[in-house]
Amino acid sequence: AALTVAAGLVAAVAAAPVPSARAAAAATLDAVVELTPDNFAAEVEGPAAGRVFVEFYAPWCPYCQRLEPTWNALPSKLAAAGVATKIARMNVDTYTAYGQAYGVTGFPTLMLFQDGRPVGQKTGLIDMAAAMKYAGVKDTGALASLGGPDPAPQMNLVLSGAQVDSAMKELSALRRGVEALPESERAAAVERINAVENMFAKRSL
Template identity: 30%
Template sequence: MAKKSFTELINSPGMPVLVDFYADWCGPCRTMAPILEQMAAQHQGKLKVIKIDVDRNPAAAQQYHVQGIPTLILFHKGQPVWRQSGVVPGPQLNQVLAGYVGS
């Protein structure tokens, strides 16, 4: 399977894409990982979750002005519709996602 570009990934038709900008050395990023796995499982088929390592992909982080990590950005039809830096608790993230993934 060919590797898709970041732009191709966030332009997923009909499905919102949650992007986690993170780094392996970041403690709060490690805290966020199981929350994101839970969201991906809970909204399987309705939401795509992508992790972008800012050390390996500085251009993508720069393009979206990511200053701190973790930073989550929710894309809907290729457009950023929500963003938050820092750890986002599962219930709060679920509330945000509910408006885009349906129930």
């Protein structure tokens, strides 16, 4: 959101020292980044974006509302643990094209990006221990101090376009091989192949 500066403070602001790039980066990591179409590419998909953990949410969703305190506190928790993962959120009830592009079918959808590419995804409410693990905190040190068992299973893998293309080619070969099966087995095999193909549906903005 834009900041409005009162006229009497303009001179003081102009005279203030310009923060260093490192300080600016630290400030970004200490707060949740609100994503819009104007900054999504730079904050998430850019070559220098690094590791970004994004919550795709809808304001009316009760699970998103329950997650909000955890999500707001997550940047400072990660900073204390020495993990430089950027935490961000995007309202895909407003920016629906992004929800469609990244396959959001439930709220909240939490997606981990690495160097501009989605590498993991989880849908639903999680606690702080799980959020920290997904964001890159190991099960030792800061995370272990939270106590309890392993806080969360692995995130669902998000495949790259090249990986999807390769998988689709393999499925096409399997489909051709199914034709040689007895008719009693063919329908079930085709159904399984169709289900897997649906999982590999690609989306793009």
